[in-house]
Amino acid sequence: MSFLSKINQFRRGVMRGLTKDIGKQKTDYGILMVDKSEIKRILICRPNGRLGNLLLITPLVKEVAATFPNCKIDLFVKGTLAPIIFENYEAYNKSIPLPKKPFKSLIDYIKVWVSIMKEPYDMAINVDQNSSSGRLAVRFSNAKYKFYGDLDENQVIDKSDYEHIAKYPVYNFRNYLSKLGIEKSNRIIASVDLNLSSSEFMNGKKKLDELVTNSKKTICIFTYATGNKCLTEEWWGDFYKALKDKYREYNIIEILPVENVSQIGFQAPSFYSKDIREIGAVIANTELFIGADSGIMHLASSVQTPTAGLFSVSNLKKYEPYDNSSIGIDIYSYSKNDYFKVFNAILSNGRIKSLSKAV
The missing domain is CATH 3.40.50.2000 (Glycogen Phosphorylase B;)
Incomplete structure (x- = not known):
């Protein structure tokens, strides 16, 4: 492992340690029943630019779009692939790309975080619970409803495919929605899908x-x-x-x-x-x-x-x-x-x- 790789590994470890508890405080929405038709602007956070990792969030994007049929979805990602992957998704609005090398693109890096804080989102969703940047983006957003990607410690999802990286975000998201008074879906999780025309x-x-x-x-x-x-x-x-x-x-x-x-x-x-x-x-x-x-x-x-x-x-x-x-x-x-x-x-x-x- 190169010296720079070791530094990056150390940096990621430190950031995970600092951000792992963000969003884990109990959020009590009381007896509020969320009107799904009012959820129109949604931020999904997956700050990663790899082809496979971006394709693997398509089942979650489809789940969100099916749950909130009036919504438009922004994606907080890295790189330039997301607009290409999601171009045929009707619910997709835009991507917010985080620079791969923030210290070399400091102004652009700051602009991304400012834009997330300014956008009027109704809901913000973090895909990977271990992503420091994803957790921070949800935390800094002004969304009313914030999901950090965690499964509550007292919850158990008895699914044989729960470990799959494309599926557990959907299961966790369904569990979160049930706390907002939205009935938990039992439909089969969607396939990974490029949506070719x-x-x-x-x-x-x-x-x-x-x-x-x-x-x-x-x-x-x-x-x-x-x-x-x-x-x-x-x-x-x-x-x-x-x-x-x-x-x-x-x-x-x-x-x-x-x-x-x-x-x-x-x-x-x-x-x-x-x-x-x-x-x-x-x-x-x-x-x-x-x-x-x-x-x-x-x-x-x-x-x-x-x-x-x-x-x-x-x-x-x-x-x-x-x-x-x-x-x-x-x-x-x-x-x-x-x-x-x-x-x-x-x-x-x-x-x-x-x-x-x-x-």
Whole structure:
């Protein structure tokens, strides 16, 4: 670990220690029954700029929009991806990006916090209870109702999928709403969703048809991941060879990362783009996505393509893809034959190409 990384790790630890109790004081709304139609301006705080982490808040955004149908949602985030991810969400209003390097953009950094304090929000929601900046944003907002992301100590949510990073914020939020007199929803938590339009989907089909000029169905792989999540070239080489032998009746294409590298040495037809919606649209036209835990894995899941996530170090229960026959695979618990049994089951079920209605 570099010196700067150690400093950042120390800084984050200090900030978490200073902010962990913010919002934990008991808030008593008495017998107040909140009129859902009056909740019109909502701030959702997830000050993170990674593709996967932003996609993983889409179920919460859909939950909030379904609960408060008259609302508009602002997102307190980092980076420039949020407007791209949420552009087809009707409830989405704007993003408030926190500079990645505050000391180099001090004026912009201050402006962000001032804007949060000035905006007339009805409700502010922190997604990650361990986020210092998220807790502070909710605290500094002038919203009447403030949810810091915590589950009350005396509350237990008996859900087998509660640990999932896309789901526990929704469960916690439902619990909070019940204290405001709003009936707790029991509906199934929404899928991670990029909300592709029909024109985007068809453009993805066109791009795929240009890449593979036959009528066979297509399996999509992504061989890259960051850090120690990235499986070796040797691992991928063996896997790709077996995949080709097993699925001769399918095309196999590789989605390339922004770094434009391939763990299989560019042996497969490959697709490269810096446009995440275009990448998602291409994946949406394939039958199966296979790749290690990464933002692109979550992107594949978000376009309703059956996704097999290969996990080697990440917490599978926290990050595995779900819905649409998707599954997380612990590579240390599966044999090569086990992989193909899973893939066969997914492919035999077929896939339903459907576009979600934006919320």
